[in-house]
Amino acid sequence: MGFDFIVIAPLLPSHCSFYFVFGCCVIFFGTARVFSAATRKCITKLEGHEGEISKISFNPQGNRLLTGSSDKTARIWDVQTGQCLQVLEGHTDEIFSCAFNYKGDIIITGSKDNTCRIWR
Numbered sequence: 001m002g003f004d005f006i007v008i009a010p011l012l013p014s015h016c017s018f019y020f021v022f023g024c025c026v027i028f029f030g031t032a033r034v035f036s037a038a039t040r041k042c043i044t045k046l047e048g049h050e051g052e053i054s055k056i057s058f059n060p061q062g063n064r065l066l067t068g069s070s071d072k073t074a075r076i077w078d079v080q081t082g083q084c085l086q087v088l089e090g091h092t093d094e095i096f097s098c099a100f101n102y103k104g105d106i107i108i109t110g111s112k113d114n115t116c117r118i119w120r
Contacts, residue, residue: 019043019079021056021065032056032067034079044082048075054096059104066107068095074109074119088119 021034030049033042051070058065064085065077074088074095088109097110107119 046077046082048084055098057099059100061104066098068098070094074098
């Protein structure tokens with residue numbers, strides 16, 4: 001299909017039956033898509049990044065999604081609606097790693113600018 005690469009979100013066991021997500025740098029540049037695992041249909045598109053998405057992570061509750069991008073931002077999304085809830089800005093280079101903590105109330109991002117940031 002012409003994909004350079006696809007980023008797939010790792011799912012927690014309790015969320016495996018609900019969703020899967022992928023982002024791509026070629027066909028859906030700067031977007032991720034959330035699919036229902038039951039129907040295998042796209043339920044929402046996450047659009048807003050200005051660069052390729054390099055990392056995708058669910059929060060422990062499964063209702064929020066975190067994306068990291070080459071546009072130097074991370075974004076928090078509502079899984080059901082696809083609405084961007086917050087843009088995390090401050091890195092000076094591509095974000096290549098991002099994750100929620102075990103409670104889902106703290107986020108950490110890692111960047112090619114050789115920094116990690118903690119977001120509360």
